[in-house]
Structure formats: C-alpha cells, structure tokens
Amino acid sequence: MKKIIFYSYLKCSTCRKAAKWLESKDFEFQLIDIVKEPPLVNYLNLALEQYSDDKKRIFNTRGKAFKTLNLDIDRLSKEIIQLLLSDGKLIKRPFLIYEGKKVILGFNEIEYAKDFI
Template identity: 45%
Template sequence: MVTFYSYPKCSTCRKAKKWLDNHEVAYEEIHIVDSPPSKEEIRAFYQKSGLDLKKFFNTSGMKYRELGLKDRLKDMGEEEQLELLASDGKLIKRPLVVSGDQVTAGFKEETFSQAWK
C-alpha cells in the first residue's frame, strides 16, 4: 500500500493526488501537518530514498524561512535535521509518498511515472 503524506491546501499535493488517481494507484492519505511522520519514520524514508536529507525540507515554506534554515542547515547534524523535520509537518517537502523501499518527496510527473506506475 502507498502512503501519501499531504497537506490539503497544497496545490502540488492536489496535482500529485490527481496523478495517483488517474493512474489508479491505491493509497492511504495522511495529513502531514496533523500527523507528521516520526523522526524514525523520516530516518527510514531518507535512508530508503537515496536522496540527500536536505531534499526532505520544504524550502519554499514560510516556516523554513522563519527559522532561517537556508543558512542554518549546512551546520546542522543529521540527528538535529531529523528532529526538526519530525517537529513540524510544514517543514517536510510534500507530498511525501512512501511504499516499501520506494520514497518520493515533492511532485514531478516524470519521477512519479518511474516510481508509482
């Protein structure tokens, strides 16, 4: 089963959801702000994804800018970054889509085509 972490007001999440629906991909949707993944879940997603941990941050979000993370992240260790991500769902790049060893952060049609078909 595919787990789809999203934020209902996010236009990118809506595009990704439409893509999943159009391609008949079954998923469980989880509100990323109300029920963010735990630090250990994020760690597992990060390790499975092959992506840089910084790719899991919602760099266009207000919270990211408020906390000045653009400049601060480079000096943070992995544990601190994981704790920060787990502390606030709005800091996590969305949608975050997970199934088994497959993980995508954000929505790009070409990436979804490779990962979720």
C-alpha cells in the same frame, strides 16, 4: 496492490496534483495530513538515507516555517528528525512512502511514472 502512504497538506496544490495523478492511474493510497500527523520517525530516517547527499531536499524550503528558521541544514545531523517532527510544514510534500521501502518527495509526473509504473 502496491502500498502507498501519501503525506499531504490539504491546501497544497502540488499535493492535489499528485493525488489526482495517482487516482487517474488507479493507485490506492493512504492519505495522511502531514501537519496533523508528520511522517513516522522510521520514514524520516529512510528519507535521510535516500537523500543523504542533499538533505535540503527533505525540507519545504519555500515555506514560511522554513524561512523563519534560518537553518544551515548541512550542519545538522540527528536533530533534523526532531526538527521535522516539530512542524509538518517543514517537510517537502507530498511525502510518499512506497512499499515501505522508498520515499518519493514532491510531485513530478515523469518521476512518478518511472517509480510507479
């Protein structure tokens, strides 16, 4: 069985769609509330490695928490991790960890099919 850790915000419709898609394909996953328990530091570092060319993709740029900060993400470096840990609503969701080696952000059915099947 492939291991999937699924960080989600309960009020997020995109998160619900992603969970429904995973369930429809009979994938088992560990569901974690991203607001109560943000992703572990090593998972955030993995996301930064994967998205080093576009760090902004790790952020929930449409959310109120992000908009109030008025950040220049490209100028940030190590403080990104602390910033993301400070408020789970800043993190793009759903935030999935696949097999402990890959981060998948957001929900796109075509991308999920490519990554999981």
